[in-house]
Amino acid sequence: xxxxxxxxxxxxxxxxxxxxxxxxxxxxxxxxxxxxxxxxxxxxxxxxxxxxxxxxxxxxxxxxxxxxxxxxxxxxxxxxxxxxxxxxxxxxxxxxxxxxxxxxxxxxxxxxxxxxxxxxxxxxxxxxxxxxxxx
Amino acid sequence: xxxxxxxxxxxxxxxxxxxxxxxxxxxxxxxxxxxxxxxxxxxxxxxxxxxxxxxxxxxxxxxxxxxxxxxxxxxxxxxxxxxxxxxxxxxxxxxxxxxxxxxxxxxxxxxxxxxxxxxxxxxxxxxxxxxxxxxxxxxxxxxxxxxxxxxxx
Numbered sequence: 001x002x003x004x005x006x007x008x009x010x011x012x013x014x015x016x017x018x019x020x021x022x023x024x025x026x027x028x029x030x031x032x033x034x035x036x037x038x039x040x041x042x043x044x045x046x047x048x049x050x051x052x053x054x055x056x057x058x059x060x061x062x063x064x065x066x067x068x069x070x071x072x073x074x075x076x077x078x079x080x081x082x083x084x085x086x087x088x089x090x091x092x093x094x095x096x097x098x099x100x101x102x103x104x105x106x107x108x109x110x111x112x113x114x115x116x117x118x119x120x121x122x123x124x125x126x127x128x129x130x131x132x133x134x135x
Numbered sequence: 136x137x138x139x140x141x142x143x144x145x146x147x148x149x150x151x152x153x154x155x156x157x158x159x160x161x162x163x164x165x166x167x168x169x170x171x172x173x174x175x176x177x178x179x180x181x182x183x184x185x186x187x188x189x190x191x192x193x194x195x196x197x198x199x200x201x202x203x204x205x206x207x208x209x210x211x212x213x214x215x216x217x218x219x220x221x222x223x224x225x226x227x228x229x230x231x232x233x234x235x236x237x238x239x240x241x242x243x244x245x246x247x248x249x250x251x252x253x254x255x256x257x258x259x260x261x262x263x264x265x266x267x268x269x270x271x272x273x274x275x276x277x278x279x280x281x282x283x284x285x286x287x288x
Contacts, residue, residue: 008183008224008243012162032239038232047240049200049267072266075198078191082252085161085185086200113202113267 010085016092027089031067031115035095042099042119048091049113058108058117060101067115068092182247184220184269192281195251195273202267209245211262211271218249218271253279 013029022028031046048056050071059066069091075081102120109116184199197218201209209222226242255273262271 005223006243008241008245010183010185012185032241033237034226034235034240035237036229036233036235038230038234043229043233045240047202047267049202052266075187075189075196076191079189079196080191081187081189082195083186083188084157086187087158112204112264113200 013087013089015089027087028092029087029089030093031069031091033093037099037121039121041121042097042101044095044115044117044119046091046093046115046117047113048110048115050088051091051110051113051115053110056108056110056115058106060097060103060106060119063097065095065097065117065119066092067094067117069115183245184247186247186249188249188252190252190275192275194275195253195255197249197269197271197273199247199269200267201245201264201269203240204264204267204269206264209264209269211260211269213251213255213257213260213273215257216251216254218251218273220247220249220269221245255279 016028016030018028031048033047034045036043044065044067046067048069048071051069052072055070055072057066057068059068071088071090074088097119099119100122102122105120107118184201187198189196189198199220201222201224203226204222204224208225210220212219222245224242224245226240251273254276256276259274260271262269264270
């Protein structure tokens with residue numbers, strides 16, 4: 001059976017629901033991501049259309065990786081909307097990492113609205129066995 | 136009555152440019168029209184890529200979020216009062232020994248046709264692709280531009 005390329009389905013962006021309020025008003029969306037790993041690294045690829053590289057922030061602390069991006073393109077006020085099918089806003093998503101990451105060598109690339117973060121692993125994570133003593 | 140109730144609904148902390156009512160209307164429109172597209176102006180077509188269309192007195196602006204495209208994978212054409220965007224979004228395979236944990240990004244064909252709100256000057260249409268956003272600027276044709284009429288007293 002020949003594989004046929006499917007049409008991409010239109011989907012609304014997923015809005016981030018957070019207990020903490022934003023200090024800057026505006027909507028926050030969760031970018032679509034691909035996450036994969038091999039022996040060397042964990043890679044996260046995120047779609048953030050409209051975001052220039054200077055507006056991307058990547059932060060890793062306490063095993064939590066945060067990706068955020070602010071789009072630069074805004075619609076000038078003199079323009080009036082005729083049709084609005086998608087909303088624009090900030091992108092934000094967090095991941096808890098289970099691997100130990102070599103923080104010095106994290107690499108990030110942004111290309112046409114696609115952010116690719118490569119997180120190299122530090123050796124194999126050894127499971128630590130905890131001895132339990134009775135008494 | 137329902138509209139009034141929804142307007143006062145305490146949704147959440149964020150309030151963007153579009154009201155919740157507007158979004159509800161959009162979702163409803165998509166539901167009613169199905170995802171086949173090609174409909175009129177009131178409701179979105181529900182076909183990728185979703186488009187925002189705006190205008191001022193000189194131009195019509197069409198914006199679409201299509202991240203991760205190469206320029207030669209994207210085609211934009213204008214025929215009469217219809218704008219067509221076609222292409223294919225490819226997500227290159229990673230090398231074979233990777234394990235995927237999530238795969239949310241979609242690859243596939245892009246086919247979208249949009250009816251323009253006014254006549255445009257097809258010769259002067261410009262398209263730009265930057266940061267994953269396609270922006271098409273369509274200058275309005277002379278007869279579609281608003282004309283100021285002098286009032287004599």
